[in-house]
Amino acid sequence: MVERREPIAVGDAVQRVMEFAFQEKIEFVPLLQAHGRFLAEEVAADDDVPAFNRSPYDGYAIRAIDSQEANSEDPVTFHVVGEIGAGFLFEKEVGFRQAVRIMTGAPIPKGCDAVVMLELTNSFEENNQMYMSIKRSFQAGTNISYKGEDIQKGEILLNKGQYINPGVVALLATFGYDQVPVFRKTIVGVIATGSELLEPSESLQPGKIRNSNAYMIMAQIERAGATVKYFGKFSDNLNQCIEVVKKALQEVDILITTGGVSVGDYDYLPAIYEAIGANVLFNKVAMRPGSVTTVAQRDGQLLFGLSGNPSACYVGFELFARPIIREAQGSKQPHLRKERAVLGSDFKKANPFTRFVRGKAFYQNGQLVALPSGFDKSSAVSSLVEANALIVLPGGSRGYETGMQVDVLLLEDLQGSEWPWNNIVKSYR
Numbered sequence: 468m469v470e471r472r473e474p475i476a477v478g479d480a481v482q483r484v485m486e487f488a489f490q491e492k493i494e495f496v497p498l499l500q501a502h503g504r505f506l507a508e509e510v511a512a513d514d515d516v517p518a519f520n521r522s523p524y525d526g527y528a529i530r531a532i533d534s535q536e537a538n539s540e541d542p543v544t545f546h547v548v549g550e551i552g553a554g555f556l557f558e559k560e561v562g563f564r565q566a567v568r569i570m571t572g573a574p575i576p577k578g579c580d581a582v583v584m585l586e587l588t589n590s591f592e593e594n595n596q597m598y599m600s601i602k603r604s605f606q607a608g609t610n611i612s613y614k615g616e617d618i619q620k621g622e623i624l625l626n627k628g629q630y631i632n633p634g635v636v637a638l639l640a641t642f643g644y645d646q647v648p649v650f651r652k653t654i655v656g657v658i659a660t661g662s663e664l665l666e667p668s669e670s671l672q673p674g675k676i677r678n679s680n681a682y683m684i685m686a687q688i689e690r691a692g693a694t695v696k697y698f699g700k701f702s703d704n705l706n707q708c709i710e711v712v713k714k715a716l717q718e719v720d721i722l723i724t725t726g727g728v729s730v731g732d733y734d735y736l737p738a739i740y741e742a743i744g745a746n747v748l749f750n751k752v753a754m755r756p757g758s759v760t761t762v763a764q765r766d767g768q769l770l771f772g773l774s775g776n777p778s779a780c781y782v783g784f785e786l787f788a789r790p791i792i793r794e795a796q797g798s799k800q801p802h803l804r805k806e807r808a809v810l811g812s813d814f815k816k817a818n819p820f821t822r823f824v825r826g827k828a829f830y831q832n833g834q835l836v837a838l839p840s841g842f843d844k845s846s847a848v849s850s851l852v853e854a855n856a857l858i859v860l861p862g863g864s865r866g867y868e869t870g871m872q873v874d875v876l877l878l879e880d881l882q883g884s885e886w887p888w889n890n891i892v893k894s895y896r
């Protein structure tokens with residue numbers, strides 16, 4: 468029998484989950500699908516970038532020494548012996564007072580050591596031959612992008628665990644990574660339990676409710692970057708639940724159930740864990756909502772028993788499931804980002820345990836403000852809509868007042884909030 472223990476502190480509960488080590492799993496994905504993933508191998512430069520000396524401008528490639536006598540009274544004229552675009556090679560050696568018309572990105576022809584920008588030249592045709600003249604001299608090396616000036620062969624460019632943003636995608640493309648080694652996405656299964664549950668497609672009946680949690684959790688799993696497997700909703704029938712949990716565990720890294728974790732007659736989760744031989748890490752946390760959050764492990768897999776109450780379920784996922792999912796996928800910063808904010812309205816409920824109030828965080832005159840987002844019961848669905856942050860109100864208080872400093876855990880980028888640099892158009896006009 469799994470005993471209900473004393474609640475453990477939130478931080479200790481998070482630590483117990485994070486001590487669980489998933490076996491590292493690596494896969495190769497096409498470059499186009501690598502964005503948002505984490506690199507599973509170090510990347511070193513197998514060549515210089517650029518790989519050849521090239522022109523950064525459209526103009527003429529010359530030998531700098533030939534320009535030394537040029538001045539505004541006495542221009543020097545060059546015979547234009549050819550032209551070269553990006554992607555081509557100019558095969559001949561360039562000689563005395565010869566120039567090659569060159570485009571941005573084209574390799575510097577043999578013999579040349581400077582590029583004169585088109586704007587600084589006058590060109591003309593004489594006897595079917597092209598010429599150009601310049602009115603000043605240029606030093607060797609003028610306007611040459613040197614081989615290796617960006618990246619040198621052998622440099623370690625990206626470490627294992629690097630988050631793949633668009634810049635990393637560019638670098639991987641530069642070095643020919645058609646397929647990219649990344650940490651495999653965590654596969655997270657979802658099961659909803661409760662005889663009262665109907666799926667969203669079903670008509671409401673007396674005493675029944677729609678299963679919102681499974682869909683909410685699946686969206687949270689996707690927001691955490693993992694792969695979802697939905698095993699459906701099941702009524703409060705112990706044997707049936709055990710069977711579906713066993714089946715699900717053959718296909719997932721992590722299994723999340725919602726409902727049936729407290730002390731009701733049909734709260735079967737402890738019995739399910741016992742039946743499958745799972746070892747419970749904790750089954751009560753000193754927090755609201757989500758105090759009933761239960762986590763167990765078994766054969767390299769984690770099981771999360773989240774509350775049936777929607778807000779409690781939501782918070783339980785973000786605090787305990789999200790970080791380990793992110794870490795298993797290679798993230799080095801798996802936890803929610805913490806910021807200081809000013810409480811935007813009074814929160815007068817007594818706080819025996821630390822509360823994680825669903826709220827909206829936004830910038831107002833450069834100050835981060837956190838506003839509780841409405842109906843605060845752990846059964847609430849409505850307050851989740853606007854929530855982009857969890858406002859942390861430490862336990863042991865009789866309430867909090869507007870203007871107090873609080874920690875907030877950000878659930879999303881603060882899109883739509885009034886960033887101080889939102890006026891970018893105005894400031895850079």
Ligand SMILES: Nc1nc2c(c(=O)[nH]1)N[C@H]1C(S)=C(S)[C@@H](COP(=O)(O)OP(=O)(O)OC[C@H]3O[C@@H](n4cnc5c(N)ncnc54)[C@H](O)[C@@H]3O)O[C@H]1N2
Nearest residue numbers: 659661678679680681726727728729734759774775776779
């Ligand atoms: N005597 C006690 N009763 C309760 C305690 C307690 O300590 N002693 N804890 C309360 C707390 S705190 C919470 S939170 C809930 C947790 O209950 P369960 O996680 O066991 O969940 P259920 O009882 O199955 O359901 C709770 C509530 O949520 C609704 N629900 C369930 N599944 C879904 C779903 N998929 N989508 C939407 N809503 C769902 C369900 O109908 C119930 O209304 O227990 C307290 N009780």
Ligand code: MOO
Nearest residue numbers: 756757758779845
């Ligand atoms: O702690 Mo329950 O888990 O209030 O929401």
